[in-house]
Amino acid sequence: MTVQRSLKRATISDVARLAGVSIATVSRVLNGTAPVAEETMSQVNQAIAALDYAPHAAARTLAGRRTDTIGLLLPEISGAFYSPLIHGIESSAREAGFDLLIHTTADRFRERGRIQLPLDEHNTDGLLVFTDRLSDAELARFSGRGFPLVLLYRTAPPTLDIPVVTLENKAGARSVVEHLIVEHGCRRIAFLAGPSGNEDSCWREAGYLEALRVHGIDDDPALHGPGEFDSEQARAVVAQWLGQGVSFDAIFAGDDDAAMGSIQALTQAGLRVPEDVAVVGFDDVLLAGLMVPRLTTVRAPIETAGRQAARLLISLIQGEEVERLVLLPTELVIRQSCGCDR
Amino acid sequence: MTVQRSLKRATISDVARLAGVSIATVSRVLNGTAPVAEETMSQVNQAIAALDYAPHAAARTLAGRRTDTIGLLLPEISGAFYSPLIHGIESSAREAGFDLLIHTTADRFRERGRIQLPLDEHNTDGLLVFTDRLSDAELARFSGRGFPLVLLYRTAPPTLDIPVVTLENKAGARSVVEHLIVEHGCRRIAFLAGPSGNEDSCWREAGYLEALRVHGIDDDPALHGPGEFDSEQARAVVAQWLGQGVSFDAIFAGDDDAAMGSIQALTQAGLRVPEDVAVVGFDDVLLAGLMVPRLTTVRAPIETAGRQAARLLISLIQGEEVERLVLLPTELVIRQSCGCDR
DNA sequence: GCGGTTTCTGAAAGCGGTTTCTGAAAGCCT
DNA sequence: AGGCTTTCAGAAACCGCTTTCAGAAACCGC
Incomplete structure (x- = not known):
């Protein structure tokens, strides 16, 4: 039965021996930390190549106090x-x-x-x-x-x-919500928050509220839902709203994943996006530009x-x-x- | 000017000294590699806690010959x-x-x-x-x-x-093509291959051919095109086919991206999916369930x-x-x- | 030629662990 | 009680590298 473990690799000592120098010199050639004579250097490099040597990362870390x-x-x-x-x-x-x-x-x-x-x-x-x-x-x-x-x-x-x-979560959120209000006349805009305590979500919510306030729209707590930055969660929330007859003309999803889930829920309920309900997201993930309808969102330079x-x-x-x-x-x-x- | 580098961490020797034992014993407590008396062990553990000690991964790797x-x-x-x-x-x-x-x-x-x-x-x-x-x-x-x-x-x-x-590329491909044949009566099914030499694509093609053969449909080389697993490529190929009057009632795209491109080309040519031409893909990427029409595909458990x-x-x-x-x-x-x- | 650099190299001391080897103390048997 | 095995703990040898220290050789100006 043959041993399955890795074959032993060449060490710095092997290189030193083959090149006829000390390990300190090999180390210097390797790291360029001190001058080494031309000829010595080439011998060391030959030995390195011959042995297919590569320094041992852990040993390096231990001796050099950095892990890279x-x-x-x-x-x-x-x-x-x-x-x-x-x-x-x-x-x-x-x-x-x-x-x-x-x-x-x-x-x-x-x-x-x-x-x-x-x-x-x-x-x-x-x-x-x-x-x-x-x-x-x-x-x-x-x-x-x-x-x-x-x-x-x-x-x-x-x-x-x-x-x-x-x-700049807040500014981004505000701009997309204002777009809904100003360009599309939306007045009942739902918001799907991220996981509770998530800072991105807090700021996006702040931007959303600010946009509403600036345009004199009252915030309706019934239009806030836990989207969790997750398409499945968002789908469930929107589906529930639809089931309960909650009315809204737009959804600002906390992120694009939630936006996709929202669109799924709306489509499944026979509603059209954006004709019946507009949906916007946040992040501009790759899919956002490929889906149908193509998603209006806020580009986050992830x-x-x-x-x-x-x-x-x-x-x-x-x-x-x-x-x-x-x-x-x-x-x-x-x-x-x-x-x-x- | 204060030094910014990391403060020195406790080592196994510090623990040993504080616990009044040798470093070998500390190592044993840490790894459970040899029996250690109850009392000794608890002293060591106290010292570990007191010093907030954690073993140095690189040292461990070097000595123990594994990196985890x-x-x-x-x-x-x-x-x-x-x-x-x-x-x-x-x-x-x-x-x-x-x-x-x-x-x-x-x-x-x-x-x-x-x-x-x-x-x-x-x-x-x-x-x-x-x-x-x-x-x-x-x-x-x-x-x-x-x-x-x-x-x-x-x-x-x-x-x-x-x-x-x-x-199981082959089985997956066969099942989706058979679905087209058996449930939807398709007889002229085009195939969009992936990049040449791509293994996934080869097997999908094999599954496609097998499905055709099993159901007594002749393979028509004119219905094979280079989809490259890319929506733009696929769009171009399908558009060209349509321009040349190639006739088909379904497209098995090598992957979902190619399926999207195919649908684009068909739609632009005024054809309806799936009424005029059925389209299926492979992978079941997130988008597949969100597009219109929602894509029939093969789920790959990535x-x-x-x-x-x-x-x-x-x-x-x-x-x-x-x-x-x-x-x-x-x-x-x-x-x-x-x-x-x- | 001679002290004083400069340039290059090697010996050796760690880095912080694991593990082998050895030994002391304790437990067990006759 | 004496000899035997167990159980537990420590000393010390590595693991493979970096780096300091010191020394030899070559180079320098005068």
Whole structure:
């Protein structure tokens, strides 16, 4: 019976031996940390090639005290939202020579009686925190140690001084709701909120309320529903409203996923979008422009947000000063589902 | 000026000192690798708690020769496809106590004159390979070393014996084509292939041909077109057919994107779907259920594929025997575009 | 030629764990 | 009580790399 484990790889000592130098010299050639004679260098490089040598990441980390890896903490990966986000983060990290480690907090579990940290700082040089599952206390713990942290789509407790990358949610929401009011004469506009406590959702709601107020429309609590940023949830809520005879002429869904669910519910009930009910979303995910009707929404630069956040974190890791708050602009994208036809 | 770097974390020695034991004992408590007296154990645990100690992953890796991390190699992260895939992989990995490291091969870059391996085996215990950017030679290199590898949506060169997770493309394709034949009496069914050489596409075509044969329908080469799994390509091909007067009563598009393009072309030519021409796709992306008409298609269990692949890889890492081939079942999803009305 | 750089290289001390080996103390048997 | 096995704990040898320290050789100006 043959052994199945990985064959032993060449180490720095093997390279040193073959090249007839010390391991320190090999290390220098590898990292360019000190001058090495031309000839020595080429011998070492030949040995490296001959042995197909690659340095052992963990040993490097241990000796060099850096992991060249950033961590990303997510609530869970679903819907059309995370794809561009991860893409932005990954490409930005890769450009800077960092790896990306992803963790979700979906159901954090306990092991051996202790809470396992979601991402231990030992594994990463810094952490990108998206989820709101990480409590302020935990944030403080990391932050207090001087561990580099950047928050995505969520602000830090004011005492903590952690950089934040987020969107102009309120302005975006207000603009799309105003579009419904001004261009399409909507007066009864429903709102599907995100998960309770979600900051994006709060600001979008604030923008929605502001638009209503500015145009003298009273807010009707009956028109607020839990969309949960989820198409299935949204579908259920809208279906229920229709069943109960709640009347509305437009829906501002908290995000595009919820907008899709809303449209499903309306269509299933025999209503036409946008003729009977206008529907608008938020995010402008890829599908938004492909569905029928094409969705009017607010473009959130998700990939850019990811890219920026990763960059910020890496700057922080490298000891540079960074802005405390990056607010990314949103943009109204008018298509068909509001009643326009572009 | 204060130093910004991370504060020093407690090490196993600190714990040992505080608990009045040796580091070996602390390690045993941590890993449960050898019996430790009740009282000693509790002292150690107290010290761990008091110091807020967490073991250093890299040190552990170096000494213990495992990383507890699996790598995922992707061509690039885009579209609605990768979200469920990553989610499946991540959750499966997490359940098994593994981390997930993601790399894309988008533009692999060179550094210091050598090609950087996309994911070095030092960083991970095994690798999930999705991309076809990794050549057979590179696969052979990893595999030859006994490094655990699992392929996703792509079969291995027969000499290599690497496990594969993929879909029952053929059965799925056959079922949807048979549906067209049996339920809707279609006889002239066009097929839009994916990119040439794409394995998914080959099998779907095989299923399509089988369905035709079983029902005594001759295959007409004029009804095969290059859909490229792309809506624009598919639109062009179908438009051309219509211009040439090619006659057909149904289109089996290689995937949902191509199906959307086909529908566009038909609609623009004044034909009705499904009354004049039925259209079916493959994948069941989110949009499929939202478009008009709602698309009849074959559901591909993307998230499940990710989950299974990760499980397979982890079994492999743990030295267990695994199947060489996991074929995930697909499921016919009947909606409207075939002529049904569900 | 001679002290004083500069340039290059090697020995060795960690980094923070795991694991083997060895030994002391405790438990068991006759 | 004496010899035997168990049970538990510590010393020390790694794991593969980075980095400091120190030294040898080459180079410098005069």
